[in-house]
Every structure is written in C-alpha cells, then in structure tokens.
Amino acid sequence: MANKGTTRKLFSLMGVLAMMVLMLAPLVPARAQEELPNVVVTATPSAIYVGEDAAITLTMAGEDGQVVKEGTQVIINIDALGFAITGTVGAKGSVTATLPSSKLTVGTFTGKVVVDGYEEGTFTLEVAGKKLALEPVSATVVFAQELTLEATLYDAEEEKPLEKGTQAFLLLPKGGVTATVGDEGLVQFTVKGPDHLVVGTSTVFVGVEGYADAPLVLNVEPGNLIAAPESFEVGFAKTVTLTFKVVEKPSAEAEEQEQEGTPLPEGTVLWLTFGDYTDTVTVGEEGSATVTLYADVLKVGETTELGVKADGYNPLSVPVKVNAGTLKVEPAELTVKGTEDVVFTATLTDADGNDVPYSLNDEQLVATLTVDGLTATAAVGKNSKVTFILPASAMEELGGGSFEGEVSLINFDKAVFKLTITDLPEKEEPQPPEEPTEPEEPTTITIELTVGSNTLKVSGEAVEMDVAPYLKDGRVMVPVRFLAEALGLSVDYDFSDPTNKIVTVHAVEDIVLTIGSNKALVGTQEVELDAVPEIVNSRTMVPVRFIAETLGFEVQWADGVVTLTQKEQP
Numbered sequence: 001m002a003n004k005g006t007t008r009k010l011f012s013l014m015g016v017l018a019m020m021v022l023m024l025a026p027l028v029p030a031r032a033q034e035e036l037p038n039v040v041v042t043a044t045p046s047a048i049y050v051g052e053d054a055a056i057t058l059t060m061a062g063e064d065g066q067v068v069k070e071g072t073q074v075i076i077n078i079d080a081l082g083f084a085i086t087g088t089v090g091a092k093g094s095v096t097a098t099l100p101s102s103k104l105t106v107g108t109f110t111g112k113v114v115v116d117g118y119e120e121g122t123f124t125l126e127v128a129g130k131k132l133a134l135e136p137v138s139a140t141v142v143f144a145q146e147l148t149l150e151a152t153l154y155d156a157e158e159e160k161p162l163e164k165g166t167q168a169f170l171l172l173p174k175g176g177v178t179a180t181v182g183d184e185g186l187v188q189f190t191v192k193g194p195d196h197l198v199v200g201t202s203t204v205f206v207g208v209e210g211y212a213d214a215p216l217v218l219n220v221e222p223g224n225l226i227a228a229p230e231s232f233e234v235g236f237a238k239t240v241t242l243t244f245k246v247v248e249k250p251s252a253e254a255e256e257q258e259q260e261g262t263p264l265p266e267g268t269v270l271w272l273t274f275g276d277y278t279d280t281v282t283v284g285e286e287g288s289a290t291v292t293l294y295a296d297v298l299k300v301g302e303t304t305e306l307g308v309k310a311d312g313y314n315p316l317s318v319p320v321k322v323n324a325g326t327l328k329v330e331p332a333e334l335t336v337k338g339t340e341d342v343v344f345t346a347t348l349t350d351a352d353g354n355d356v357p358y359s360l361n362d363e364q365l366v367a368t369l370t371v372d373g374l375t376a377t378a379a380v381g382k383n384s385k386v387t388f389i390l391p392a393s394a395m396e397e398l399g400g401g402s403f404e405g406e407v408s409l410i411n412f413d414k415a416v417f418k419l420t421i422t423d424l425p426e427k428e429e430p431q432p433p434e435e436p437t438e439p440e441e442p443t444t445i446t447i448e449l450t451v452g453s454n455t456l457k458v459s460g461e462a463v464e465m466d467v468a469p470y471l472k473d474g475r476v477m478v479p480v481r482f483l484a485e486a487l488g489l490s491v492d493y494d495f496s497d498p499t500n501k502i503v504t505v506h507a508v509e510d511i512v513l514t515i516g517s518n519k520a521l522v523g524t525q526e527v528e529l530d531a532v533p534e535i536v537n538s539r540t541m542v543p544v545r546f547i548a549e550t551l552g553f554e555v556q557w558a559d560g561v562v563t564l565t566q567k568e569q570p
Helices: 002-027 252-256 392-398 480-486 544-550
Strands: 039-044 047-049 054-062 073-078 083-088 094-099 107-115 121-128 130-135 138-142 147-155 167-171 176-180 186-191 200-208 214-221 225-228 232-235 239-248 269-274 277-282 288-294 303-309 316-323 328-330 333-337 342-349 366-371 374-379 385-390 401-408 415-422 443-450 455-458 461-464 470-472 475-479 490-494 502-506 511-514 519-522 525-528 534-536 539-543 554-558 561-568
Touching: 039 107, 047 054, 054 107, 054 121, 073 094, 083 094, 130 200, 130 214, 138 147, 147 200, 147 214, 167 186, 176 186, 225 316, 232 239, 239 316, 269 288, 277 288, 328 415, 333 342, 366 385, 366 415, 374 385, 374 392, 385 392, 455 480, 475 480, 475 544, 480 490, 480 502, 480 539, 480 544, 539 544, 544 554, 544 561
Parallel strands: 039 121, 047 121, 138 214, 232 316, 333 415
Antiparallel strands: 039 054, 054 094, 073 083, 073 107, 107 121, 130 147, 147 186, 167 176, 167 200, 200 214, 225 239, 239 288, 269 277, 269 303, 303 316, 328 342, 342 385, 366 374, 366 401, 401 415, 443 455, 443 561, 455 461, 470 475, 475 539, 490 502, 502 511, 511 519, 519 525, 534 539, 554 561
16 A cells, blocks of 8 residues: 555656646746856745644845846746745735645755746745744834844743844845844844834744744834934025934833934935926935035925935935025126226125026026116126116216115025216205295184075185085085085095995094984094985085094084184194
C-alpha cells in the first residue's frame, strides 16, 4: 500500500511539473537571445508553522525597486515540498500562495518564481516546528522619527515566555529591526518612522529563530508637525523668502516635561502649497526649510495658508500675511528746465534694494509719477527701470520752484519724490486773507404778508407768490417754499411714500414737517403744531407763526397783515 501511495504522489508531482513546463514556454520566449533583469522576491512571513496551513505573500520587484506589473502571470514552486502553483500579480507587485500543512515539514527551503520578462527569482522559506505567540496581537502608534514597539513573546505550545537574551526580528512595511528579549519575554523594538513605517494599518511579523513568525496588526496614525515661527508677516516684493524650522510635535507627556520637538532630519522632502502654487523643498540642518514665493501668488491685504506636508505626518498650515511693500525710487530728486520736455529714467527697488516685479500674472506693471498737477506713467522694465516723460507744458503750469511728489506702483506704498523746476517764474503765492473789519451794526429783516394777497414783502422788496396766504381755523397758512426762500433757507420734499409725505426746512436746526400731521421735529425734538401742513393747488402750506417763531422771528398781526421781524447778524 505504501508503494502505491508513493507512486501516486510521484505521478501527481510529475503532472504538476508538466503543467508548469507548458505554462512556462509562452512566458519565457527566446531567453537565450536576450539577457533578462533579475527579480527580487521577498516572502512574508519568512517562517511558517509546520502544524497548520500557511499563507505567504510574495512581493516581487526588479533590482531598481520597481514592482512587477499588476496582472502578470507567475509560477511558484518549492521542489523540496512538492509544492507548485500559478498566480496573478496583484497590487504592489504581490501574490499570495497558501501552503497546505500536508506538504509541510520542518526545515529551510528555497522556492522559485518564474515571472515573464525576468530571470527566475528565488526566496527562502523556513518551516518551523514551534509556534511563536505574542501579546498584544495589535498595536496603534503615532508616526514619529523614532518610537518603541513593545511585545511579550512566548512559546505558544508550552505557554511560557521566551528566554532572556533571545534575538527577535520585527519585519515592517519598510525593512526591519532586531531586539533582544528581556525579562518575562518582553522585547522592545526601536523603530525609525521614515525608514520603517507607512501610515495606515498593515500586518507585520515578529520572528525568532526556530519559530514560525507571529503576526502583529500595526495601525500607524499620522504624526503632527509644528513650525517656528508659527506665522509670517511680509511686505510685497518680487520674491519673498520664508525660512522656518519644522519639528515633530512632542507627545503630551513630553510637553508636560517641557521637552522640545524633534527636528525633521536633513534631507526630508516637504510638499508645499500656497494658494494655487505648489513646490517641494528639502529640509536642511536642524529641521530648517526655505521657500521662495513669487509676486504672482502674493495677495496684498490677505492672509494665505502655507501648507506643509511630509510623509507620515498630518499637513501643517503656516499663515502668511502680506502687506504692501516698501517702494524706493532712485534718484529721489530731479532738477530740470521747465522750458523743454524732459525724459527721466529712474530705478525702482523694494525695501531690501531688490528689483520690483515688471509684471503680475502676465500683465505689464505701470508706475505713476505725480507732482501736484503733473502726472506721468511708465511701464516697468525687466531691469526694474522706468522712463517718464515730463512735458514742458505741464511744468509751465507748475511754474518754477521745488515740489513734493510721489511715485506709485501697485501693491507698494508710495515713494517720495522731489521735483525742482528752473528757468520758469514761480507762481504767485495766494494772497493772505484781508484783515477782519469791525462788524457792522446788525440789520433788521422784516417780512410782510397779507391774507389773500400774492405779494410778499422782504425788507420792503416785493416778491410774488403763486398761492396767497389764507386763514384756516384762526391760523394763517403760507406756502412754505416762498417763506423759506425769503428767509434765505432751502426746502427738500420727500413724497416717495404717498402716506408719509415729508417736508424739511434746512435751518440751524432742521424743521421736519409731515403733511396732515400735527407733529414736527425741530432738530431732534418733537413739537406739536396748532395747525397741520396741507397741500393746496400743488403747494405745501404751513402755519406761518410756527415756522417764524421757530426761526426766531417776532410775529405781529393787524387787519389781515402779518409782519415778521428778526435782527440779522452781519
């Protein structure tokens, strides 16, 4: 019976090998005619337990680190275990194979992988007779330059901690680290985030010689960064350079101990954003980074966030407030003859003496020179120079002498400029005001109106009204416009709201009347009228006594004649 089983197993293996040969033929055409690149194969885990089915993941990449293309067909075989299988490469150049426990035996074995377009690759797989266990089986850490992963290792069958001094290996997403087991099976792995970790959840493996690798589910959360300084305030310029230090934010425990954050190591790549602008810079010594922002992305009067991102960390925002730049003009003084046109070339610079931009977002910048009534404009050149033309006609308007002016350019404060014009007579200075004379004796204003008469007399001069005053309920009503104009006042009408028609007499204190209302405002004080304003023949009629007395007139009534008297100050 044993011989028959061995025979069946042999024929089965021969059948698998025959199938592999048939599949291999189309995968490796004309190998002898060309030299193919090598493929590097890594098995995870690299040590499995003999007593149970085991899944291994093979990751395949060229020697240049480029992973094998997804969808590529491969053949995997471990001759010594009688194992062969075909598979398809998945994401990140990986393929998973499951080895049944029936084919496993303790030992170290070499596997082979045939991949189209590469030389045959190999990997090493250990089948261990002992099973390693660890606690905890999962861990969450925050990405950092350096951190410690702790676990307790023990023999799964004997249920006892591994001996002190045993060497353990931690296989991580990028490389691995070793550590020595301490008391009670405790092992502490020192991990460097940039060299070993990837943000996210992955399964890593802890290995010990003679044991199958033990899986550990590792969740890596992104770390946090801080910048020094935390914000910037800059003046507009052709280019603005920001230099700051980027450090890893210390843990809460470290902050309590007033520990400073760890600077990002030299050579770390930072991805930067500033509005629509993107760039990358490399960290220098002590975590320093320098970024140059150009005029096109600087918005004067606004604060824009400078976004900073490094692998393994949450994005960092650094506010940058942009103020108007300081503009300088050289020369800042000019002496010319005013009898002829002048062509004047100047150099514009910022506060640090650097060139100003000549364009913004592909639009040519133009500088303006202003001196009293003289204005000249000039395009800014690539060499930061401007050429103004000062016409003789404009200088003749100014006349001879020295004048304070300014040169202006968008996004900059104005620069002071002095112009001196010779060969022209100076304009006459304005004459000083005349000496005040003694005040004249006050004159008296007298207004006389008669009920039923269209004639209004102002200090004896007759003025014709188109509506005559009339009596209503014992009160004399007069057209407000004629009365106000006779007193040298103006009247405004607001009839936009038919239900609330407003008439305002502008005096030292405005008088506000409402048609049909016995309430009026004098300045801010509300008063009551003894007769309401009304409209007659399209004219606004108001009680004369209220208006006159409010304006300081004395009112006299005799035989239908109303006389208003007030002393006028000169």
